Each structure stands twice: as structure tokens, then as C-alpha cells.
Amino acid sequence: MIRHAFAEGLIVLRERAVVSVILAFALGVPIAFAGVGLTLQHWLGPVADLSGQKSSVAVLLHPQMESGERRRWIAEIAIDHPRWTVSEVSSSDLAERLQRWFPYLEDLINSGDAALPSLVEILTDNPDSVTVLEGRAEVLAIGPRSSIQQTLGRVARGLALIVGVVSFVLLAVAVLLAAVWVHLELYRHSDEVIIMRLVGATEGTIRGPFLVAVAIPGLVAGILSVVGSLVTVSGLSQLASALGLSAMSIPASVLAGQLAAGVFLPLLAAVVTLARYAADATEG
Structure with a gap:
């Protein structure tokens, strides 16, 4: 079943190569921004704490x-x-x-x-x-x-909150994008799915190719987001150093989280979309 899922999933990717590449970039960009946002929050943490001094x-x-x-x-x-x-x-x-x-x-x-x-x-x-x-x-x-320290602390805390909200919104957009893509692919392959159900195929056999078709662009998106975050944070760190501020670096946990988000967020969206599609088909 796994071999069948990979084979059929690769076929879906080849058929929609351009869309798959666009999906990978569309997922990678918001995840990269979220990673940069989390890094900024981590960097601004000591400054935000000044508001309580x-x-x-x-x-x-x-x-x-x-x-x-x-x-x-x-x-x-x-x-x-x-x-x-x-x-x-x-x-x-x-x-x-x-x-x-x-x-x-x-x-x-x-x-x-x-x-x-x-x-x-x-x-x-x-x-x-x-x-x-x-x-x-x-x-x-x-x-x-x-107090200049308290003023800086309040500004940093507000900026950290804004960055956190924007990061959350961008991640939500990435999940929604993956769900829409899976929904469109299900609509495009609806006849094939109906035939597979008629011949007794299991839900795992039906869902497998779509999950693979989403997971691979998700993995690429995770890698792209890590590269983009590293480049962006490196530039911001150089700018901060030039202004006499402390250097900025991405925590390893954020990089790992970006890779995981690139794979699991679209997979989660795909699983939910496929489950709803299966429920609608059963009711129909």
C-alpha cells in the first residue's frame, strides 16, 4: 500500500508539477516568516523584560x-x-x-x-x-x-506581540492553502476516487497518494523556509550589529519546528480535508 501511495502520489506531482512547485514556495514563505518572527520574539525577549524593571x-x-x-x-x-x-x-x-x-x-x-x-x-x-x-x-x-528602559520594554513587547500574531496568521494561511490544494485535487480526481470505492479500495489506499502529493512539497517547503530564515536572520543580525545591538541567531528548535511545520501542517490539512470528503461521500 505504501509503494502504491508513493507511486500514485508521484504521478499526481508530475501531472501538477507547476502547481506543486508553487505550493512548496507558497508554504515555505509564510513558514519562513514565522521562523523569523519567532527568532525576533526570542531576540526581543530581554528588551521586553525591561518594561517590568x-x-x-x-x-x-x-x-x-x-x-x-x-x-x-x-x-x-x-x-x-x-x-x-x-x-x-x-x-x-x-x-x-x-x-x-x-x-x-x-x-x-x-x-x-x-x-x-x-x-x-x-x-x-x-x-x-x-x-x-x-x-x-x-x-x-x-x-x-x-524611564527609557520601560519605554523600550513596552515598545519591544508590543512589537513581539505583533510579530507573533503575524506569524500565526501566516501559518494559518499556509494550512488553508494546503487544504484548498487537496480539495481541488480531490475534485479533479473525483471520478477515479468513486471507481476505487466501487471496487472496494480502502480509505488508506484512496488517501495515500494525496498525502504523499502534499507531504513532498511540504518537505521542500520546510527546507526552503529554513534556508530563507537563515539568510534573513543573518542579514538582520548584521544590521543589528552595525547599530550596536546584540547579534541575532535562530534557535535550533525553531529550525526543527520549521521543518516539522512544512511537513505536518499540510499533512494535517490534507487529513482533515480527506476525512470531510469521505464523510460527504458516505452521506451521499
Whole structure:
């Protein structure tokens, strides 16, 4: 039966050689895009995780506050907001930062005549929550609350979601394409199928050639998708390296999944289509 299935399946492929090649490419392209999409998701994973990291918000205090008063204020803030991590920036670090941010203040800071304000940093996963300190007498100003890491993380997570959805849609298109191809082949060979049923052929004998005719282009599609993914990811990796980003590579599991998808997805579509065709023929 297996030999018969391969022989008849090859005949179907030869009769529809152009369509078989088109089917292989049509299956390979979406599977390749899906592989590239999964690779991008894997590559974007560490960046997407940044959206959950904590951010540091600088809070400038009045210079008139004594050290003991500052310590009591920091302890009070830590009790009122247990999810915050509050730390005081030393005067030497503050002077260094001010000179870096405002070079024209270097002479004034080095002279020792300037009364520098105190600076504390609040580490939190919700930077906007620090706004509750606005209006307090001890607070001169609150620094920027937007975090570039969190922004990058949100963008990367959204991009990863879009890539995942597009990959799923492309795979669904590939399965649908295989199902339509099998349906058309069944329609084209409907007379032969009817004759085979009349002479007592089993469903396995009837389905075998169509499964082979789908599996071979599927295998070719899997190989083409692997090659296409490797070439595409290699180009993207070179571009990422040129931009100073980490290199990109396809996990071996993704390559194996592409080969498996190339063979089993069209086979699954063919099995479902053949089962529905057999059920319709039985009812008829």
C-alpha cells in the first residue's frame, strides 16, 4: 500500500508539477516568516523584560535640612511607601553630577561657597507615584519620571506581540492553502476516487497518494523556509550589529519546528480535508 501511495502520489506531482512547485514556495514563505518572527520574539525577549524593571527618580531637597532631619524624612518616606527604595546621594557624588550636568557651575562648586541641596533617589516600579511628594515643604523639585528602559520594554513587547500574531496568521494561511490544494485535487480526481470505492479500495489506499502529493512539497517547503530564515536572520543580525545591538541567531528548535511545520501542517490539512470528503461521500 505504501509503494502504491508513493507511486500514485508521484504521478499526481508530475501531472501538477507547476502547481506543486508553487505550493512548496507558497508554504515555505509564510513558514519562513514565522521562523523569523519567532527568532525576533526570542531576540526581543530581554528588551521586553525591561518594561517590568524599576526606575530611579531623583528628588531634590532643601539645602537647609540638617543631616538628622534628612535621615528622619527618609525613614518616614520608607515607612509611608514600603514599595519604594529610598537612598541619599552623597555630597561628593552630587557635586560630580552637577559639574557634569552644568559645567558652568564647576568653579562655584569647587570653591565651596555654594550650599548644595540634598539629593535622594527613589527606586520604584511606578515612577508616577513619586508625584505624591510634590508640594511638600522639604522638596525643591522632582526629577524626570519617564524611564527609557520601560519605554523600550513596552515598545519591544508590543512589537513581539505583533510579530507573533503575524506569524500565526501566516501559518494559518499556509494550512488553508494546503487544504484548498487537496480539495481541488480531490475534485479533479473525483471520478477515479468513486471507481476505487466501487471496487472496494480502502480509505488508506484512496488517501495515500494525496498525502504523499502534499507531504513532498511540504518537505521542500520546510527546507526552503529554513534556508530563507537563515539568510534573513543573518542579514538582520548584521544590521543589528552595525547599530550596536546584540547579534541575532535562530534557535535550533525553531529550525526543527520549521521543518516539522512544512511537513505536518499540510499533512494535517490534507487529513482533515480527506476525512470531510469521505464523510460527504458516505452521506451521499
